[in-house]
Amino acid sequence: MKLVLVAAVALIRDQRVLLAQRPAGKSLAGLWEFPGGKLEAGESPEQALIREMEEELGIRATPDALTPLAFASHSYPDFHLLMPLYACRKWDGTPQGREGQAIEWAGINDLDNYPMPPADLPLITPLRQELSGNFIS
Ligand SMILES: Nc1nc2c([nH]c(=O)n2[C@@H]2O[C@H](COP(=O)(O)OP(=O)(O)OP(=O)(O)O)[C@@H](O)[C@H]2O)c(=O)[nH]1
Numbered sequence: 001m002k003l004v005l006v007a008a009v010a011l012i013r014d015q016r017v018l019l020a021q022r023p024a025g026k027s028l029a030g031l032w033e034f035p036g037g038k039l040e041a042g043e044s045p046e047q048a049l050i051r052e053m054e055e056e057l058g059i060r061a062t063p064d065a066l067t068p069l070a071f072a073s074h075s076y077p078d079f080h081l082l083m084p085l086y087a088c089r090k091w092d093g094t095p096q097g098r099e100g101q102a103i104e105w106a107g108i109n110d111l112d113n114y115p116m117p118p119a120d121l122p123l124i125t126p127l128r129q130e131l132s133g134n135f136i137s
């Protein structure tokens with residue numbers, strides 16, 4: 001099966017994460033996702049993500065601000081998705097939905113209200129840990 005590599009970001013501010021709603025007409029329309037996109041030829045995941053953050057949200061970040069958080073590995077009917085998810089707490093600019101997508105800052109207890117693609121479901125537990133400050137109880 002075809003392997004598709006997508007880099008995605010959990011932008012974190014005030015214990016909230018930025019989610020973007022996939023626009024009508026795209027696959028998985030209406031679901032909430034982490035901003036990001038497919039790697040282009042020759043790009044590292046970090047380069048691809050920095051480009052996508054600019055294209056989709058109009059913000060600028062540097063590679064040192066991207067910390068590995070988790071990854072998704074999920075078989076869709078027509079491809080297998082491998083998607084590293086980075087945490088980012090430092091960027092320049094104010095995120096905007098530059099491709100017409102709705103964006104929202106979701107709190108740790110709100111995440112259930114944002115239906116996400118099936119590939120993203122295993123990412124919720126590590127994300128909650130990251131948002132809550134990684135306390136081990
Ligand atoms: N960005 C992103 N893509 C995800 C997530 N979860 C998930 O299954 N995907 C899948 O990853 C694939 C690539 O994402 P994408 O549509 O953002 O790619 P892209 O920005 O390069 O857009 P394009 O291909 O329309 O130009 C899609 O099939 C999408 O459904 C997620 O949380 N964030």
Ligand SMILES: [Mg+2]
Nearest residue numbers: 035036037038
């Ligand atoms: Mg995208």
